[in-house]
Structure formats: C-alpha cells, structure tokens
Amino acid sequence: MPELPEVESLRKNLSQVLLQKRIADIKLLRPKSFPEFSEKKQILIGQEFIEIKRRAKILDLVLSNSQHLLIHLKMTGQLIFVDKNGQRFGGGHPTADWINDLPSQHTRVIFDLLDNENRISQLFFNDMRVFGWLKVIAASQLDQEFASYGPDVNDQQLTVKYLLAKAKNRQTSIKQFIMDNQVLAGVGNIYANEALFRAKISPLRRANSLSKIEMTRLLLEMRQIIEAAIILGGTTFDGRYVGINGLAGSFQDQLAVYGHENEVCPDCGHDFKIKRVKLGGRSSFYCEHCQH
Numbered sequence: 001m002p003e004l005p006e007v008e009s010l011r012k013n014l015s016q017v018l019l020q021k022r023i024a025d026i027k028l029l030r031p032k033s034f035p036e037f038s039e040k041k042q043i044l045i046g047q048e049f050i051e052i053k054r055r056a057k058i059l060d061l062v063l064s065n066s067q068h069l070l071i072h073l074k075m076t077g078q079l080i081f082v083d084k085n086g087q088r089f090g091g092g093h094p095t096a097d098w099i100n101d102l103p104s105q106h107t108r109v110i111f112d113l114l115d116n117e118n119r120i121s122q123l124f125f126n127d128m129r130v131f132g133w134l135k136v137i138a139a140s141q142l143d144q145e146f147a148s149y150g151p152d153v154n155d156q157q158l159t160v161k162y163l164l165a166k167a168k169n170r171q172t173s174i175k176q177f178i179m180d181n182q183v184l185a186g187v188g189n190i191y192a193n194e195a196l197f198r199a200k201i202s203p204l205r206r207a208n209s210l211s212k213i214e215m216t217r218l219l220l221e222m223r224q225i226i227e228a229a230i231i232l233g234g235t236t237f238d239g240r241y242v243g244i245n246g247l248a249g250s251f252q253d254q255l256a257v258y259g260h261e262n263e264v265c266p267d268c269g270h271d272f273k274i275k276r277v278k279l280g281g282r283s284s285f286y287c288e289h290c291q292h
Contacts, residue, residue: 002073002092003188004153005229007057009249010079010091015052017081017089018061018113021121022048025112032130033108040136043067056149056185066139071125076106077132080124090123091249094236097126109134149185153222158184160216167207167215174210175203176280178222187222189282190235193258195222202291203284204277228254257285265290 002010023044028037047067053060059079061069071079078092082102097104102124111123125134137145150166151158166183167174175196178187187195196203198221201214210218229235233249256266261276265287272289 001075001188002057002077003190003234004057004186005191005226005232005251006091006234006249007059007073007186008054008230009233010073011052011054011059013089013091014059014061014079014081017083017121018049018052018123020048020050021113021115022046023111024114024120027110027112028108029103029110030108030127030130033125033127033132034134036135043136044069055146056152056181057188058146060142068137068139068142070135070137070145072133074127074129074131074133076128078124078126080126081121082124083121084119091234092126093128095126095128097124097128102126108132149181150183152185153187153219154226158219160212160219163215163219164210164212167210170207172207173203173279174201174205174207174218175284177207178218179280179282184222187226190255190258191222191225191229193285194256195225197257197286197291198225200291202288203279203286205292257287260285 023046026041026044028034031037043065044063047063047065049061050064051062053062057072059071061071063069073092076093078090078097080088080090080098080102082088097106103110104126106126106128107124108127108130109125113121113123167177170177175192178184179189179192193203195218199218201210201218229251232251232254235251236249257274260274262273264270265272265274268287268289272287274285274287277284
C-alpha cells in the first residue's frame with residue numbers, strides 16, 4: 001500500500017507536470033472508482049490544475065474553479081502522467097503498469113489534458129484491486145471531509161502533549177495507536193515499525209504506558225523517518241520497477257527491521273534476531289532485546 005512518503009513523492013512528481021494543464025476529456029472505465037462521475041464530469045471539463053496538495057494519504061488536486069479533485073490510491077492505486085513524447089511521471093503501487101502500454105486492464109479513469117499550446121497529454125488512474133477512489137468536492141466541504149483525520153506526523157503544530165492526551169485512556173498497542181488515522185494521519189505499517197525500532201519502544205507496549213520522554217523520542221523518530229523516506233521517494237520493494245523516471249523510491253535500502261524476520265538485529269548483534277508478530281492484522285517487526 002502506498003504510504004505517506006510514497007503519496008507525498010507522487011504529489012511532488014505530479015506538481016512538476018500537471019500544473020496549468022487543462023482537462024479536455026475524462027473517460028471512466030470502472031464506475032466503482034469514480035461513483036459521482038456522471039454528475040461531476042462537467043464540473044471538471046475545461047478546468048486547469050492550479051495546485052497539488054496532500055492530506056494524509058489523499059491527494060487534493062485543486063482546480064481553477066475552486067473545486068477539489070480528491071484521489072485515494074488505497075492498496076493498489078497509481079497515477080501515471082504520460083506526456084506527448086511518452087515520458088512518464090507519477091507513482092503509487094508498483095506494478096508492470098508503470099512500464100507497460102496504457103491504458104491497461106487495470107486502468108479505471110483516463111484524463112485527456114491540454115497545455116497552453118494545446119499539446120496533448122494524459123493522466124491514468126490505475127487500480128488493480130479497485131479499492132481506490134476519486135471524488136470532487138467544493139472548497140467549503142474540505143473541513144468536513146477531513147474532520148475525522150488527525151494531524152500529519154510532519155505537521156509542526158503536532159505536539160507531544162497532544163499525543164499523550166490521546167493515548168491517556170488507550171489500551172491498544174502503541175503501534176496500532178500511531179497508525180490510527182484519527183490520531184495521526186498517514187503513518188503506515190512500514191514506517192511505524194521503523195520509527196518504533198529507532199525509538200527503542202516495543203510495538204506491543206500499551207499506548208498509555210509511554211512516558212513523556214518516550215513519546216517525545218517516538219515523535220522525533222517518526223518525523224525523521226517520514227522526512228527521510230520522502231527525500232528518497234518512498235519505498236519500492238519490486239526491483240523490476242526501480243529506476244523508472246520519476247516513479248520508484250529507494251527507502252527500502254534503509255529499512256532496519258521491516259521485512260527482516262529472523263535476521264540479526266542491526267543494533268544488538270548476532271545473539272538477537274528480529275521477530276515478527278501480528279498486531280491489528282498487520283505484521284510487526286521488532287527486537288525484543290533492545291525495544292522495551
């Protein structure tokens with residue numbers, strides 16, 4: 001699943017190529033992906049993209065008529081921009097659709113775009129498992145749309161005091177706590193594992209058991225992990241797609257515990273190995289010797 005760094009990298013990539021592009025036409029190939037298409041299509045036609053934003057893992061494509069095209073990639077979504085020369089930009093879940101001919105069997109929505117010189121380009125929304133979605137809302141509806149989301153982990157207004165207050169009556173594990181979008185927006189499984197390892201906190205600990213010092217350390221590590229992953233373009237595990245122009249990330253080379261079950265703990269040495277347990281249906285990787 002694309003997590004916050006992957007979606008932020010995608011936002012940056014699309015900001016280089018989508019701005020001032022005008023929507024000439026939209027083709028819907030799978031109605032489930034864009035349920036309000038028939039009533040919203042005419043709101044979109046003729047509008048320019050003026051800004052690309054992100055909230056949690058949701059992309060917010062701001063249009064010249066003050067409407068907002070929201071896109072959630074969910075498990076397997078992709079946004080691939082193809083210019084008039086066939087060059088590609090974008091990202092999302094890595095599959096062969098990054099490099100194969102488009103549209104593919106997984107293409108759900110196609111945007112035909114024009115620039116100021118009427119040169120044609122296209123934006124493809126691909127989604128293998130069809131969990132992702134597109135919707136259009138007015139600017140006045142944004143606060144309501146995101147009312148249930150907590151702050152982004154890299155929001156500088158996020159404080160340790162806020163996290164301690166949210167954790168006070170929570171019996172859930174600290175890992176499930178920091179992955180709860182109502183508490184923190186956008187901390188996915190990979191980066192939760194890595195941040196807890198760096199902070200030397202067991203993912204099994206109850207959220208309300210952390211001290212102020214521990215929560216401070218965890219917030220610092222979460223921010224540093226997310227920022228480093230954004231710089232490196234996120235995490236791309238499938239080596240077949242690494243190096244595609246503007247698409248693949250390389251943070252997978254920095255992972256200390258995620259995916260390293262039964263390997264030696266990089267901090268403790270040969271006597272201690274990384275364990276894997278299930279928490280909330282998600283794999284959690286940790287060292288029981290150095291994470292407490």
